[in-house]
Amino acid sequence: MNIILTQINGIPIRRNFVENLPYNPHLKKLLSGKRQAxxxxxxxxxxxxxxxxxxxxxxxxxxxxxxxxxxxxxKTLGLIIEIDGSSHDEKEVYDGIRQTYLESLNLKIFRITDFDVKNNLALVMKELEAFIIENYRC
Incomplete structure (x- = not known):
């Protein structure tokens, strides 16, 4: 049974909650620094x-x-949004391992560039809508 989470452009989007995701509590101390950055x-x-x-x-x-x-x-979609900036340069192997792991948890990943967010945010939001429709439509 599909539970409808929302609609985007009149298209129903199904809920896709991924339960029991692993969590490393030792990373919690890094969160406030990342947010404050x-x-x-x-x-x-x-x-x-x-x-x-x-x-x-x-x-x-x-x-x-x-x-x-x-x-x-x-949470309700099991969807990760990653903004790739210069910190991802020269880290293709690490990013590949990370992405493979996250996808193994049945999560989907939407990647956008730092440049696009800064220079064409409206397009980024349209692309996110399209990604959600493509992957979660009822």
């Missing part, structure tokens, strides 16, 4: 999605999953 692209994206302002979908910022901290997480 105020990375511009993350702040810009957060202003678009906080407080259920994006199609009434609840986003978490800086969520611990296993041994990783993801930029944004939508």
């Amino acid at each position: 105020g990375i511009l692209s993350e702040v810009l994206f957060w202003t678009q999605v906080r407080a259920k302002t994006f199609h009434n979908i609840d986003f978490d910022r800086q969520r611990i999953i296993g041994n990783y901290i993801v930029d944004f997480y939508v």
Whole structure:
């Protein structure tokens, strides 16, 4: 049975809650530092999605999953949003291992670039809508 979470452009979106995700409590002390760092692209994206302002979908910022901290997480979809900036340069192997692990938990990952968030946020939000429709439509 599909439980409808929301609608995007009139298309029903099904809930896809992934239960019992692993959590490393030792990473918790890193969260406040990451949030206080105020990375511009993350702040810009957060202003678009906080407080259920994006199609009434609840986003978490800086969520611990296993041994990783993801930029944004939508519990009700099992969806991770990653903003890739210069910190991801030269880290293709690490990012690949991380992505494989997160996908093994039945999570989906939507990647956007720091540049796109800063320079074309409206397009980023349209691409996120399209990704959600493609992966979670009823």
